[in-house]
Amino acid sequence: MIKFSKYKHGNELLNILSQSDTFTPxxxxxxxxxxxxxSVFYLIKKINEELDNHELYGITNVQNMGYYIPDETRQELQNTNSSPVFSGLTLSQRIMIITFVLISRHYSSLRFLSSYLSVSKNTIIRDLTSVESILKKQHLGITNTGKGKVVVGDELNKRKWVYENADELIKLYNQQTRISINQMVPKQLKLLERITGNALTDDAREMLKYYLTWYLRRLxxxxxxxxxxxxxxxxxxAFTWANSLLHDNQINNRSEAEYLARFVNSRQFSFVNWDDPxxxxxxxxxxxxxxxxxxxxxxxxxxxxxxLVNNLTVHLLSTYYRVKFNINYRHPSLKQIKESYQETFDLTRLAVQPFETxxxxxxxxxxxxxxxLYFGGVLRNAYSTVSNSGEVLVVCSSGIGTSQLLLKKLRTAYPSVNFSGPMNVIQYENSTLERTKLVISTIHLHPKKQIPIISVSALPSDIEWNTINQALIMANLTASDSIPQINVGTLIDIIANYSKIVDVNGLKSALRTYLSQTTHKEPTAFNRTHDAPILSEKDVQIxxxxEHWEDAIQCSMDPLQESGQINQDYINKIIDLTRKHGPYMGLGNGIMLAHASPNDGVTQLGMSITVFKKPFALTESTKKIKLVIGLAPIDEQQHLSYLGLLMRRLQDKDWLNNLYSxxxxxxxxxxxQHSHLLEQIS
Incomplete structure (x- = not known):
């Protein structure tokens, strides 16, 4: 039953003519x-105007014989109940619909496109510039004919564009009209699943219903x-199924069967036939x-x-067909994934090399x-047990070294605040952060859940301590002007009774810094019973x-590599981390704590100290490095006692200047040796 004309008796007339095998008087x-x-003449005139608007051949009269509908028009009217008309589309949506219409139809006039999208011809003309640009990327073009515009180029490229944009097209059409599905298609997809033993996901099955309907109609x-x-x-x-389906539609073409088998396999499966070669x-x-x-x-x-291994294997099956046959997939959240899960994304790119090979x-x-996303899901489950329940989370690139120092100092300075961590970047990316109100990091991080992030060095300066304090106050985690157990405001009042205060805020900041430092109990020596790293003379060098900062890192870690405590991979990882995150291992005052994760190539606990008489710049930073401490941790704890003692020495400006001289x-x-940092061998 044809439903095309808006005029009374119009569809009746069209049905009479379409069902007639001969001329109708x-x-x-x-x-x-x-x-x-x-009235009949008038009705035929109006219907022909409608057909012309849709670029269909009109009802034709042969003298002394009667009226008939051309076969092409009859076929078009029978395949669609009504021609959808869009309205209120955005520019990008119009461009997508225009591109699809131009590919799908034999020709399309400006008048038809204008009517189809409910916009002016001038708007269509402007939009066509963008459409031509899109088609050019697919090695396609637009040419003009006497009846309208036509897309020219390889048929496979035309189909490729429609297939890659099918999800968005289906969404747009379903928002404004009802798309007619070939009733044979859903049955054929179920048959495909029975034959192959593979089950499509619901989304894949839904998309294929529409695309197969379009494809069969095109053929x-x-x-x-x-x-x-x-x-x-x-x-x-899949080829056997495709060949049979085409035969049912009176099409005997092995090339088309090959194409059909490829594109149905490129959509995602929920499970597969494990006996498939x-x-x-x-x-x-x-x-x-x-x-x-x-x-x-x-x-x-x-x-x-x-x-994971089964789910990822199932996923790789459809990936194989997409990549093998140049079917592009567009992830709608690519930008968000690359920003919010940058570390996971970058590591996945390295991990997939066997598949790319x-x-x-x-x-x-x-x-x-x-x-x-598969790795992220497993990591989120794995890290759900990692301690991230604190109100303040501490993060660094590896979860070792710099963040451990920072975490220790924060807990000392703010014992009433619940700090958790340290986490490395990949743990942070895949953590739920359920109770976290603030993140303190030694490297740049992308925000999650609108939780504020502040970046500081592992040995915060006075300015950075003030930043930390202000952030804790803003997060309602500590009171203004207070250090645990000691009220800075009270001290200010006492001082004001005996002297004139010129810079109140500056004095408050200085008092907070001093009090936070003095509340930290200084160790007097390292504890050998806890396997603290002991420097030997070979680990110390001037x-x-x-020439370059990479050479400085290599040189600083050489003693540990020569003794077999680390391998070259560990040194390369430190260099890679510095390239990626910048000079975050710089602690200030010309000091760098060079370190990575134990899994990156540490075989034995160790540390080295290298003094550079000519300071060097770390990456593109203007800050110069004079001292590199090379750390080779075997876990998150065993190096902390010794490292804590070393950091206390380095915070003594006189001691540090003495070392530099x-x-x-x-x-x-x-x-x-005098500072209890190097064991005296008798």
């Missing part, structure tokens, strides 16, 4: 519609079909990806945890983002000059 139309000859025109090049015999179950190849690759992610991330994900192609960022290694060793 005007007298028959008059009798069937109970209309006068004049009704032989000129739209691929050239049947009789490709190599293909006996996959391709799955047998992909599963070991998945295990390699998980193992590599563990290595580069410094984590220990169990491949069977949360069925198999494909002989590099995965796009959108495909990487999809795979990163270096006159280096030394030119002779023997004198440097003597200073360290």
């Amino acid at each position: 005007v007298s028959d139309l008059m009798a069937s519609l109970s209309l006068s000859r004049r 009704e025109d032989p000129s739209m079909r691929l050239v049947d090049q009789n490709p190599d015999p293909h006996y996959s179950l 391709l799955i047998q190849i992909l599963k070991p690759i998945t295990n390699s990806i998980i193992q590599r992610f563990n290595e580069v991330a410094g984590v220990s994900i169990n491949p069977t945890q949360n069925s 198999f494909l002989k192609k590099q995965l796009s960022d959108d495909e990487i983002a999809l795979i990163a 270096v006159p000059h280096v 030394i030119d002779d290694k023997d004198k440097l060793v003597e200073l360290l």
Whole structure:
């Protein structure tokens, strides 16, 4: 039943003509519609105007024979109940609809597009500039014909654009009209699942219903079909299904069957046939990806945890077909994933190399983002038990070293505040942060859940302590002008009774800093019973000059590598972290604490001290480094006793200036021994 015309008796007339195998005299139309000859002529004129607006051939009259509808018009009217008209679309939405319409139709005039989208012809003309730009990227173009505009170019490129944008197109059409589905398609998709043993996800099945309807309708025109090049015999179950489906539609074309088998496999599956030969190849690759992610991330994900290896293998099946046959996937949240889960994203890119080697192609960022979500889900479950229940979370690149120092000082300065951590970046990205009100980090982080973040050094300056205090006050975690157990305001009042205060705020800040430092009990020596790292003379060196900061890090860590406490991978990781996050390992006063995670290549607890007589700049920073402390931790705790003592010495400006003034290694060793930082071997 045709439903096209808005005029009374219009659809009745169209149905009469479309159902007739021959010419219909005007007298028959008059009798069937109970209309006068004049009224029939008028109705045919109005219907032809409607058909012309939709770029369809009009009702034709052959003298002495009667009226008929051209086959192309009849087919178009029978395939669609009504032509949807859009309104209120944004510019990007209009461009997408125009591109789709131009690809789908034989020709489209400005008048038709204007009517179809409920905008002016001038608007369509402006929009076509953007459409041409989009089509150019697909190696397609627009040409003008006597009846309207036509998209020219390879048929596969036309289909590729429609397929890659199908989800958005379906959403737009369903918002303003009802799309008619070929009733055979849902049954055929169920048959596909039974034959292959693979089950499509609900989203994939829904998309394929619409795309297959569009595809089969397109193939009704032989000129739209691929050239049947009789490709190599293909006996996959999906190809067998595709070939059968096309035969049912009177299409015998192996090239089309190949195409159909490829695109149905490129959508996501919920589960697969594990006996599939391709799955047998992909599963070991998945295990390699998980193992590599563990290595580069410094984590220990169990491949069977949360069925990760199975779920990721299922995902890689559709990924294989998309990448192999150049079907682009666009992740709607790519920008958010790359910003909020930057570390997880970057590590996933490194981890997928075994899969890229198999494909002989590099995965796009959108495909990487999809795979990163699998690792993110497992990590979120794993880190749900990590202590992040504190009101203030401390973060650094590795969760070792700098953040441990900062956390210790924060807990000393603010014993009433619940601090948690330290976390590394990947733990932070995949943590729920349920009770967290403030994040304090030694590196730059992307905000989550609108939780405020402040970046400070591991040994905060007076200004940074003031920043921390203000942030704690803003988060309602500490009272204004107060240090635990001692009220700064009270001290100010006492001082004011005996002297004139010129800078009240400056004095408050200085008092807070002094009190926070004096509440920290200084250790007198390292504790050998807790495996504190002990420097030997080989771990201490004075270096006159280096060309680049990378050379300085390598030189500083060489003693630990030569003794077998670390390997070259650990040094490379420190350099990579510095390139990525900047000079966050700089502690101020010319000091750098060079460190990474134990999993990055530490075999034995160790530390080195290197003094550079000619300071060097770390990355592009203007701050100069004179002293590099090389740290090789084996866990988060065993180095802290010794490191805490060393940091106390380094905060003594006289002691630090004395160290910087030394030119002779023997004198440097003597200073360290006298300060209980280097064991005296008798």
